[in-house]
Every structure is written in C-alpha cells, then in structure tokens.
Amino acid sequence: MTGTNRVSGQCLLGIDFGGTKMAVAVADLDGRVLARRVLPTLAEQGALRALDRALDCATELTTGAGELVAAGIATPGAVDGDRIALAPNVPGWDDLRLGRSVRERLRVERVGVMNDLDAAALAELRHGQLRGADPGLVVGLGTGVAIGVTVRGAVVGGAHHAAGEIGYAPVGSGPLDGTEDILEHVFSGMALDRLGRELGLDGAPGLTASASPVAREAFSARLGALSRQLAAACLLLDPQRVVLVGGMTAAGAVVDGIRDHLRAHVPLPPEVVVSGFPNDAALYGALTLAADLVPVASSHSPADDHRAEGAPAAAPPFAE
Numbered sequence: 001m002t003g004t005n006r007v008s009g010q011c012l013l014g015i016d017f018g019g020t021k022m023a024v025a026v027a028d029l030d031g032r033v034l035a036r037r038v039l040p041t042l043a044e045q046g047a048l049r050a051l052d053r054a055l056d057c058a059t060e061l062t063t064g065a066g067e068l069v070a071a072g073i074a075t076p077g078a079v080d081g082d083r084i085a086l087a088p089n090v091p092g093w094d095d096l097r098l099g100r101s102v103r104e105r106l107r108v109e110r111v112g113v114m115n116d117l118d119a120a121a122l123a124e125l126r127h128g129q130l131r132g133a134d135p136g137l138v139v140g141l142g143t144g145v146a147i148g149v150t151v152r153g154a155v156v157g158g159a160h161h162a163a164g165e166i167g168y169a170p171v172g173s174g175p176l177d178g179t180e181d182i183l184e185h186v187f188s189g190m191a192l193d194r195l196g197r198e199l200g201l202d203g204a205p206g207l208t209a210s211a212s213p214v215a216r217e218a219f220s221a222r223l224g225a226l227s228r229q230l231a232a233a234c235l236l237l238d239p240q241r242v243v244l245v246g247g248m249t250a251a252g253a254v255v256d257g258i259r260d261h262l263r264a265h266v267p268l269p270p271e272v273v274v275s276g277f278p279n280d281a282a283l284y285g286a287l288t289l290a291a292d293l294v295p296v297a298s299s300h301s302p303a304d305d306h307r308a309e310g311a312p313a314a315a316p317p318f319a320e
Contacts, residue, residue: 139245147233
C-alpha cells in the first residue's frame with residue numbers, strides 16, 4: 001500500500017452475523033486473510049448463544065495471529081451505536097450490545113458495528129463492483145432481503161440508520177389497511193425455502209430450478225414482488241449499477257429475472273451485476289470497517305493526493 005506504514009504483528013477481525021450463518025475472519029494490516037471460519041447461526045438457540053459461539057471462534061482465530069487492534073462487525077438490522085433494531089430472524093438480537101460485548105470479550109478498543117448490507121456496500125465500493133460507479137445499490141438476497149445505498153463514494157445509512165430496509169415494504173395491490181404482507185415474507189431465502197417445501201420441492205433451490213408450471217408461476221409472482229420494489233428504488237436513486245449479493249445469486253432464474261424486470265420497467269435501467277464475492281461481501285466490509293479504525297502513519301506520495309484530508313488509507317484487498 002503506497003505511502004503507508006503498517007505495523008507488523010498486528011491483525012484485524014471481521015465478523016458477519018447472518019440469520020443462517022456467521023462468518024469470522026482474521027486479516028493482517030496489509031489485507032491478507034490469515035484465517036476464516038463459517039458457523040451455523042442456530043438462530044433457534046437465541047442471540048446470546050450465537051454471539052458466544054462467534055466470539056469463541058474469534059478468540060481461537062486471533063490467538064497467534066498477532067495483536068488484535070480493531071474489529072468490524074456486520075449485523076442484520078438498523079445499527080445505532082451499540083443498539084440494534086429491526087433484526088427479527090435471531091430471537092433476542094435487538095437486546096444485544098454487540099460493540100460492548102466484542103470490546104469486553106476480546107479486549108480490543110477499536111470496534112465498529114455496521115448493518116450487513118451497508119458493510120457489503122462498503123466492500124463493493126472499495127474492492128468490488130461499485131468502484132467507479134455512482135450512485136450504486138447493493139441488493140442482499142439471503143436469509144432476508146435488503147438494500148445498501150451508496151452515493152458519491154459513501155454508504156448512506158439514513159436518518160434512523162435504516163436506509164434500504166425494503167424487506168418491510170408492503171406488497172400486494174389492495175388498499176393499505178395494515179393487514180397486507182411485507183416483502184421479506186414473500187421474497188427472501190426463508191420465504192422461498194418455505195414455499196418450495198410447500199410445493200414438495202427442495203426448498204428455494206428446488207423452487208428456482210423447477211420446470212413445473214405451478215412452481216414457475218409461484219416463483220414468478222414472488223420475483224415480481226421483489227422487482228417492483230427494486231424498480232421503485234432505481235427510479236428514486238437512478239443508480240449507475242446494481243450489485244447482487246447473497247446466496248440466492250447462485251440461481252440464474254433470480255439474477256436473470258431481476259435484470260429483465262428492471263430493463264422492462266425502468267426507463268433508464270442500471271447495469272445489474274453479481275458481486276465478485278457474493279457470499280463474503282458483508283464479511284469483507286466488516287474487515288474494511290476494522291481497517292478504517294486503525295491509524296496509519298503516512299509518508300506522502302502522489303498516489304494519496306486524491307484522498308480527502310483525514311480520509312483512511314486505501315483499504316486492504318483481503319486476498320486469501
């Protein structure tokens with residue numbers, strides 16, 4: 001990294017908490033991932049148990065990796081300091097104080113906590129498909145569904161740190177009377193798994209791949225509900241590029257369907273691409289967040305001239 005002095009023997013921690021899985025990674029200050037592990041969330045066991053297991057794993061991975069100098073945490077929900085709201089998929093998650101728990105358990109002072117889609121958007125801005133694209137949208141298609149928004153090279157969190165929570169958008173064509181369903185109950189990994197099983201298929205993968213007319217019609221209706229919300233977001237923001245992340249990007253029917261819908265219903269449609277690290281975007285965002293917390297002693301070079309005063313050094317690439 002040109003023009004910077006990084007202290008050897010120090011490391012960064014990134015944790016991505018998800019409704020289905022948790023990813024933990026340790027990287028050095030030059031961006032090399034030293035160790036990583038993926039654990040099932042086991043949401044039915046509750047938030048405290050999931051957090052304990054993740055921090056046990058973090059302790060194990062950081063042991064021998066050097067001095068832990070910063071940690072970045074990606075979590076579902078709206079993040080306001082140590083408080084988390086709108087994270088219903090793991091019971092008790094709203095009651096946790098993630099930042100404080102990580103500081104106390106791992107004895108690290110510099111801890112950043114960020115919404116998981118915002119973290120994914122940060123990773124795409126620094127290392128991925130949103131480099132040079134403005135504005136941008138990152139669409140998370142995993143256990144839940146949400147959007148990360150980027151404008152002028154920064155992630156937009158919103159007044160209540162809840163920008164992009166489209167999973168709460170009402171769906172249907174009837175009057176809004178408080179009884180309508182919401183998008184996450186219609187199109188998300190959990191919703192499609194449930195629908196697939198109801199149709200006698202292997203959850204979401206079976207549903208998206210099925211040639212059955214009944215399954216295709218049911219999936220098309222669900223995809224249409226998602227695409228309406230994405231079209232509205234594109235009409236509002238006019239993004240240059242939309243990046244798809246999450247486990248459902250492996251399904252061609254999902255990716256192609258979103259592209260086709262946006263081309264058909266957005267007058268000036270954005271480019272739609274799949275992330276280069278679709279299952280790791282939030283984790284790399286967590287590591288990027290940790291890297292930004294570490295002071296960098298800099299010897300000036302022309303390559304740094306484009307950076308605003310006080311801006312962090314170029315983020316690590318997190319190559320493994």
